[in-house]
Amino acid sequence: MKVVLQRVNKASVSINDHLFNKINKGYLLLVGIKDSDSSDDIDYLVRKITNLRIFEDDxxxxxxxxxxxxGEILSISQFTLYANTKHGNRxxxxxxxxxxxxxxxxxxxxxxxxxAGNSVKTGQFGADMQIDLQNDGPFTIVFDTENK
Known part of the structure; x- marks a missing residue:
């Protein structure tokens, strides 16, 4: 699995020009899955994301x-994280x-x-979605379970 995590002040997802979900402070997660992924990969990512310390203290x-x-989580499925661009331009x-x-x-x-105790909102799997976000920092982290 691959997850691109962005720390955000706010984020939202719209489908067909209608607001589907939104969050305030938290994480926007772009989630890519391949056929060899397992529940162990999910458990690893949930633990890392839940315990990740990237917000400032006093x-x-x-x-x-x-x-x-x-904080809240907005989780968006994104198969394009597994794009292969080795050959050609498509x-x-x-x-x-x-x-x-x-x-x-x-x-x-x-x-x-x-x-795990997180507040989670999602997009719609397989839908054409428009994502709006205000990245905070910017702070972006990429998780890939092939590199635990």
């Missing part, structure tokens, strides 16, 4: 995690997970984030 040090700042997405499997994994990932 001394300006990044010592606080999401729950310490009452990306191939053959490394992205088969849609039924990826959808189940995405739902499981979001449920486990919720079970």
């Amino acid at each position: 001394n300006g040090k990044t010592n606080l995690n999401l729950s310490s700042v009452n 990306p191939s997405f053959v490394d992205a997970g088969e849609p039924n499997f990826a959808s189940e994994m995405y739902d499981s990932f979001n449920q486990k984030l919720l079970d």
